[in-house]
Amino acid sequence: MILLSLEYLNSVPTSGYESFMRTEKSKKAAFSRSLKHARLTAQSCIGLEIDSASIKAAQIRIKPNGTVQVEKIAVAELKYFAFTEVPAIIRSFLKEHGFKRQRAASCFPRNLSTIRFLHLPSVNARELKEMVDFQSMKQIPYNKEDMIVDYEIVSQGGEGYSNVLLAITHRNVIFQHLDTLEAAGLNIERIDINSRGIFRAYRYFAQIPETAADGKPKTADALIDIDYAHTTIQVMDEDNLLFTRAITLGINHLLLKEKKYQEESANANWQAELIEELYRSFAVFYREHTDYKLRKILLCGGAGNFLHIEQNISARFGIPVEMYSFTDKIEFAKGLNVPAQINGKQVSLMGVIGLLLPGAYRPLNLIPPQVKSARKRQHRLAKLSVTALLCLGLAIAGSYKFYEAVNVKALQIESLQQQVGALAPRVDRLEAMRSKIEVIREQFTGKRSSLDFLRELYVVIPEKIFLSAFLYDETKYIVIKGTAENMSEVFDLIPKLENSPYFEKVSSRGVKRRKVADKEVIDFEIQCSLIKDDSETQPDTGTENQEPVPHEPSLPPDSADGLPPKELMIDNEQTFQEESYETNETDQDNQFYDELQPDMIETQTE
Numbered sequence: 001m002i003l004l005s006l007e008y009l010n011s012v013p014t015s016g017y018e019s020f021m022r023t024e025k026s027k028k029a030a031f032s033r034s035l036k037h038a039r040l041t042a043q044s045c046i047g048l049e050i051d052s053a054s055i056k057a058a059q060i061r062i063k064p065n066g067t068v069q070v071e072k073i074a075v076a077e078l079k080y081f082a083f084t085e086v087p088a089i090i091r092s093f094l095k096e097h098g099f100k101r102q103r104a105a106s107c108f109p110r111n112l113s114t115i116r117f118l119h120l121p122s123v124n125a126r127e128l129k130e131m132v133d134f135q136s137m138k139q140i141p142y143n144k145e146d147m148i149v150d151y152e153i154v155s156q157g158g159e160g161y162s163n164v165l166l167a168i169t170h171r172n173v174i175f176q177h178l179d180t181l182e183a184a185g186l187n188i189e190r191i192d193i194n195s196r197g198i199f200r201a202y203r204y205f206a207q208i209p210e211t212a213a214d215g216k217p218k219t220a221d222a223l224i225d226i227d228y229a230h231t232t233i234q235v236m237d238e239d240n241l242l243f244t245r246a247i248t249l250g251i252n253h254l255l256l257k258e259k260k261y262q263e264e265s266a267n268a269n270w271q272a273e274l275i276e277e278l279y280r281s282f283a284v285f286y287r288e289h290t291d292y293k294l295r296k297i298l299l300c301g302g303a304g305n306f307l308h309i310e311q312n313i314s315a316r317f318g319i320p321v322e323m324y325s326f327t328d329k330i331e332f333a334k335g336l337n338v339p340a341q342i343n344g345k346q347v348s349l350m351g352v353i354g355l356l357l358p359g360a361y362r363p364l365n366l367i368p369p370q371v372k373s374a375r376k377r378q379h380r381l382a383k384l385s386v387t388a389l390l391c392l393g394l395a396i397a398g399s400y401k402f403y404e405a406v407n408v409k410a411l412q413i414e415s416l417q418q419q420v421g422a423l424a425p426r427v428d429r430l431e432a433m434r435s436k437i438e439v440i441r442e443q444f445t446g447k448r449s450s451l452d453f454l455r456e457l458y459v460v461i462p463e464k465i466f467l468s469a470f471l472y473d474e475t476k477y478i479v480i481k482g483t484a485e486n487m488s489e490v491f492d493l494i495p496k497l498e499n500s501p502y503f504e505k506v507s508s509r510g511v512k513r514r515k516v517a518d519k520e521v522i523d524f525e526i527q528c529s530l531i532k533d534d535s536e537t538q539p540d541t542g543t544e545n546q547e548p549v550p551h552e553p554s555l556p557p558d559s560a561d562g563l564p565p566k567e568l569m570i571d572n573e574q575t576f577q578e579e580s581y582e583t584n585e586t587d588q589d590n591q592f593y594d595e596l597q598p599d600m601i602e603t604q605t606e
Contacts, residue, residue, distance in 0.1 A: 047105055048181070048352070050177070057093070057097065068353070070333060087183035091185055107352070108191070108194065114168040117163065139166065149168050178191065200354040201350040202324075226303050245284075264307075299321060300323070302347050330353070484521070507526070507528070
């Protein structure tokens with residue numbers, strides 16, 4: 001997309017499409033925006049003009065320097081018995097001449113629409129729309145629901161006023177036109193009036209009348225475009241379209257007259273009717289614009305089909321008449337049949353080509369508002385559908401990637417599990433060997449095992465004391481529960497345990513007196529901390545690097561075989577009376593016993 005620069009607009013001659021924006025920067029900017037929009041439209045749309053007797057189609061390209069090149073052009077007479085045949089005729093016409101684009105901008109004859117010129121005190125777009133809506137209700141003698149109304153800004157003055165062209169068309173005309181083209185397979189982007197296309201085509205290339213000096217009448221030019229089914233009359237000055245009218249007098253009427261009269265008589269008769277219509281049109285113009293004077297009359301379109309038409313019109317109105325050749329100002333692609341003709345008569349191309357050219361402001365668009373709203377909703381739904389499809393596609397792709405990654409991980413886990421299963425027997429053997437090695441290492445490193453502590457208890461505990469329970473936590477404490485004949489034996493046991501190299505922090509947790517078979521016995525409970533390593537009790541001799549020798553407790557003479565000569569008994573089923581004597585131990589010691597882990601070793605002997 002390329003936008004024509006303002007520097008280029010300033011550098012070209014005053015004649016041509018740039019001249020109608022030659023003074024004010026705002027107009028240049030507006031024209032540049034319009035040119036950009038027109039270039040985009042021309043690249044994607046075809047121009048289509050349809051009336052009661054002919055059909056025209058054009059496809060153009062606007063170059064970056066503003067030059068217009070016609071890539072395709074076609075005209076044909078429209079013949080049908082029923083209007084329902086028209087869509088098929090249009091479809092066949094476009095296919096025959098190689099038009100493949102589905103988007104189109106269309107226009108219909110000026111005489112099917114009512115046009116009013118308004119002078120409104122605002123240049124704000126929103127305010128102008130409100131004013132136009134109000135004025136349209138005053139201008140039309142019909143229900144607003146039956147009419148399609150749109151407006152186009154013709155010019156805006158420095159005093160804050162806008163000259164607006166108000167177009168009013170019956171909704172049946174618009175819907176019939178729209179339905180016909182959509183039935184032909186076209187997507188209609190814009191519906192305009194052919195007189196607006198003629199005006200834009202002329203203003204794009206022609207030299208504009210100069211502004212009159214103070215005190216002199218303003219000048220205006222009349223443009224007469226003669227087409228196959230009708231003739232369009234327009235009067236314009238430097239900035240404004242001042243007057244527009246269409247009459248049902250075209251080249252097809254000349255052909256009908258030629259069938260009744262000789263060619264020369266038919267030509268003269270047709271020109272006489274045209275001059276009469278021009279006289280009526282100019283009279284209305286002068287009545288509405290008393291301060292204007294016609295500078296010249298320009299004949300275009302099919303004016304070349306009529307002999308001496310310039311002289312006849314000039315003689316009637318006393319002002320210069322010129323032939324304006326629109327086709328000489330544009331480029332045509334090679335192989336195009338130009339000028340376009342129907343039944344051997346030249347027809348106008350200004351309306352269909354001007355439909356795609358830029359103007360100073362937003363062009364008319366008579367597509368009904370409800371159709372525009374429906375298209376916007378459809379466009380939004382299409383965008384949402386595309387977005388939803390993209391999101392769904394991304395979700396599916398993400399799910400597939402996730403499933404693929406999970407599947408790969410599952411295969412890896414399965415493979416690792418197989419490897420673990422294969423190694424499990426070896427691991428079990430190694431674990432058993434490690435346990436045995438750990439036991440051997442403990443023996444050689446001086447670390448004591450539960451057997452060492454049991455052996456030491458066997459040595460320390462007197463013969464008259466019987467053990468009922470032995471709770472062992474290899475990392476912290478040992479708890480001894482037992483029975484003695486008297487209290488002194490219990491108190492004698494505590495110092496023996498403290499003097500042992502295996503125990504420390506010996507304390508009594510409590511004693512209880514009870515009777516068994518008329519004999520009084522003492523139940524006691526003692527706890528003490530463990531000394532796990534011989535190095536903790538041996539003095540420093542400077543031989544830290546030597547391997548410690550495990551401590552072997554000495555056995556009494558009567559236990560040379562390593563077995564205790566005394567019995568440890570437990571009698572948990574006897575019924576007895578007991579008297580409880582609690583020692584003055586701290587609450588902290590009692591809390592410790594409550595916190596002993598259930599995995600402690602509990603040894604009971606009978």
